[in-house]
Amino acid sequence: AQTVTQSQPEMSVQEAETVTLSCTYDTSESDYYLFWYKQPPSRQMILVIRQEAYKQQNATENRFSVNFQKAAKSFSLKISDSQLGDAAMYFCAYRSAGTGTASKLTFGTGTRLQVTL
């Protein structure tokens, strides 16, 4: 079974600064997807970024980028130019690929990000 570990329960960053959230995972599969989801106080689940394991290039979405290290099974999220609206719980998640059928997400325990002035 796959596991996802987020070792930072809480992180804090000043507005306009950069912060990196860590995630490691364990799997024996070679083809999979990795995700970062943001959960604000409203408790919606908002997709921040997605990475396909077969792609060596790190995914980016505006101020959000990942550092995907497949051999090390590491998938960190970097948030640049942090904004007050970035304050939320961030979940790392894993999903098997290529199964041809419904495939569940396995989530980490989350990192609560505070953004200060």
Next chain:
Amino acid sequence: EPEVTQTPSHQVTQMGQEVILRCVPISNHLYFYWYRQILGQKVEFLVSFYNNEISEKSEIFDDQFSVERPDGSNFTLKIRSTKLEDSAMYFCASEVLADSPLHFGNGTRLTVT
């Protein structure tokens, strides 16, 4: 943009009662999921559903739980006899094809008293 819609947003029920959580997935989606998040904890997979049958279920999804797609648009989660520990946020999600982006609903907060 089409959305996954969940109703109600908050449901309060007494222990031992049956509860049905409702979801309307995006209309052309074929794969459906329920996830649960106990307050302050991680999001956990409950069940996946495709072609009118369960594809996979977790250990949490015991005989007290059932899912149904009764009319081709709604996707429901039923808990037969609620327990205090069923209090959680329940998220429905859907996708058009396997491996395509998953769309989450806004969740239903279930409180069992």
